[in-house]
Amino acid sequence: MSNKRKIENLETYMLSVLDGTEKGKWPTTLRILLKGLSLLFSVIVQVRLMLYKHRIIRPNTLGCQVISVGNLTVGGTGKTPVVEVFARNLQQQGRKVAILSRGYKSKEMSFREKMIQRITTGKIETPPRVVSDGKRLLLDSWTAGDEPYMLASNLPNVAVVVDKDRVKAGKYAIKELGCDTLILDDGFQYLKLGHRLDIALVDRTNPFGGGHLLPRGLLREPMRNIKRAGFIFITKCGEEGEPELKEQLRRMNPVAEISECRHAAKYLKDVFGEQTYPLDKLKGMKIAAVSAIAVPESFERALEAFGAEIVYKRRFADHHRFSQQEIINTINRSIQRGADAILTTEKDAVRFPFVDRRDIPVIYMRVEIEMLSGEEEFMDWISRICFKSPRAA
Template sequence: MKSRSEEFEEWGTEVIFGRAKGFRATMMRMVLRGASWLFRLVVLARLYLFHSSIARQARLGTLVVSVGNITVGGTGKTPVVELLARTLTQRGRKVAILTRGYKSADLDEPQEWKDEHGGRVEQLPKIASDGKTRYLGPLHSGDEPFMLAKNLDGVAVLVDKNRIKSGIFAIEHLGCDTLLLDDGMQYLKLAHELDIVLVDCGAPFGTGAMLPRGTLREPRGSLARASYIILTKCGGKPQDELIAAIRKYNPVADIIVSDHGPKYLENVFTGERLPLEALRGKWVACLSGIARPESFEDSLRSLGANVEICRRFPDHHWFEQSELQEFYDRCADRAMDMIVTTEKDAVRLEKPEEDPEVPIYFLRIEVEIYEGREAWERCVDRICGISAPRPRDEWAPSSSF
């Protein structure tokens, strides 16, 4: 069952995207439009404080790369972070991903970590993985951090709202020399050497309005801060018009055009893999709790699936077994060939006591560079060319933004 907050969140999403109709929805949009102007002023004031050095940024003596966006959700950030972290690790960097762990639960008991002298380390972030061992499940790390930890050997994944604390731990206790800020564009307390900004080709500027009326976190002009811009989910199509629009705000950043390409199906509970051809002509039920489920459902249709049932939940929804069982029974009654979910949702599915009558698979997605391969290689080379971390006594607050 959905909680009251989730029901309100779902209705609010329908209001923002204009799908909710009626007097109540219209009045709410008017209220949110006014709130958006206030939010815009707050964002601009905050940016000014950092730009003018009134608010100081911390520097940790090592390379910090932000991967983020100017809109809320749905740009395909996690596969890009995974690709970048894997590539840098293969090139010899010691990478830590610093993430907030949105909607992750508090730990039942605090984790413990010993330093090189055997002393207990205080003020720990949540350690999802140290690059060798996974310490937390999806409930306490969050679905996306858990997925990154599961897929990336040799990459630390640390969860905390305070990314400075996570970064210090990664450097001093895990020996990391490269910090990736997952969804870090708006985290200005820690200076970024590079800002990689993602733009969804299907909705490049969200709904066009600032939060809470729309989905923009920052004005479009904030694209000027980007060192590199990655256009995601291009669908194999040229993006000349979008590139021209982006150039109005950032005339110099390298622009990379990418797509989120499906690779295979994997059974959520057994690990069995099927080729994408297995979808062709099959009757499929979709299960998702993501920001833009339409994109996922359309991708299955493009692969030849007959999508008969779509069950949508709010982004990062923690599934209850009762609601899942109800959905499984409905799929069995409708004689579905398979249930397909996203990889992010799959980590939140608990195995039922009895195997579902309809098999459940997730669709594995990986980033493919469509245009700008040379720019991507330049970005990686630039990161790998940065020197090793400096000693802590050389760290200093940043005076520039």
């Protein structure tokens, strides 16, 4: 078994320990130990916030609009479509936008490359990776990371820059790309770069991360810290919204605007081509559902809601980098199970290596944010960021 597969298996096991699926003496003991570490982690988090709040540690300022989009939990809250709609609206109202991402699981500089740079320049300092300069797509998903690549593909007029040091990435976006508005992707906890506004996402299916901080639960910081947010999106809502959760969040943050939204499927698209299909194509279709996301059940339920019959499921760890052999094996197994097509998510599709097989369609579902409430407040918020009156917008 490869090291990558061992790490993914460990991640999967730990998640089952955290949510209580794993029973027995050792999982119970592990949960007790992790709870103790969570208490220590909570102290560290709060001390860090206090140091920034009282300006003992000063954040960097870049002299332009900086807005963060993030959450209080790890895992899939549906952040990428929210970043996309936010960036698109800002760009359409005249801002020169750059999305700054840390590029989770993107390709790192190799040891050999680091040593060559050390020898030739005397130091190891890499420039930010420009996934898109706002005019053209410059990197692939392997180098950029799947989420930055997906954002760059869907936002042709928005720059996307990847670097763990987002202060450096922000300076580059301003100086080299002429940007005047920066969006910190997954930036709620990134205090090193000062930001004027915070957008926080709360996943309706698991809003409080199991009620524990890392490593016992999925919370990055106590839920009460959502009071820092100026705008809250409740994601993955049902048709009727989430009035009880909205009221809970309102008690934690009396001043933030709160929007309820859902991830609405729009159409189907060929992974290896340009052909698109309407969603009603799924009705009565036998499909193989393949995904490598934090909550695969939500994707599978969506397929069944459109009338598809799932005859084969293949779930990989979140952000799994697919090999060509894995895709070939999946195709073969799907055909054996009588599937009419293989369905995956857009986030996973960018990590599919090209396979020259046409005996079964390989399709992804395009999903966009659809606001159920708070859309007027959101657009007013955008207008204020752009220094426009709501009427002018």
